[in-house]
Amino acid sequence: MSTAMNFSAKSFKPRPPDKGAFPLDHFGECSAFKERFMECLRDSGYESGACRQRAMAYLQCRMDRQLMANEPLEKLGFKDLVDEKPEGKPEELDFSAKVDFPKISRLLKIHKNILPRRKQLLPEVFFMSLHQCEWCR
């Protein structure tokens, strides 16, 4: 503990956090965002820099639910992520979108890389285009 004295007689002086304490997330409203962030950390070998997008999403969740004072994300050190344009940036496949690509892929036995990388895909358009694919049948 910090009450231990060392020979230089200096002791660590803890400082309160700059913006105070986080209110507790009693209802787990942002637990899903936390889980996604932790999953990223585990997958990246605990490299903080690889998971900043998800960290930002977690903090945004807190701000949206009054669990954190609203602050522009630039002032929280996410300026570079905010400046990036949403289009043109290569996105990971978002499996939470309306169309469940992996499930369809498994059902139709089509390799998932062939499926279009678009955020939204009308299911009927998808199946129509599939109909025209000769080798898909």
Added chain:
Amino acid sequence: MSYAAVPLYRLYCQTTGLGGTTGTGHSSEQIERMEPVRERVIRVTFNADVHSSLQWNFRPQQSEIYVVPGETALAFYKAKNPTDKPIIGISTYNVIPFEAGQYFNKIQCFCFEEQRLNPQEEVDMPVFFYIDPEFVEDPKMAKVDLITLSYTFFEAKEGQKLPLPGYQ
């Protein structure tokens, strides 16, 4: 001073936003302007303790995280109250090596403020921090590539004097 000073600190933090920090001001502008120093990767490890009188389960959700100075980072602890009565805890923290503590800036966390857990309740406790880029300019820090952040929770009781260094 007893731990009663902590609520005063909390009020001070929230009204002024300064947090009573000494040395360089850690303002939002500084955070917005700072650039990550990618050459200096620091391993931050996490420790969690509870005082013997506090019946909480308290642990970090990651044992370590690799950060660079000048880039904000998020980490989590988890606390559970396994008893059948509500318990209020309050925490302080420690940074090792202590000379690195002046560069370890917590933007927001869960310390120095009473936290109440209801019976059987379990919560995530985030720590949002960064290592000041000036860390790399300090010759005493040249060989430091491991920083340990250690939180300790105490039970908050009326009139109890807690050994919170810096407030005495």
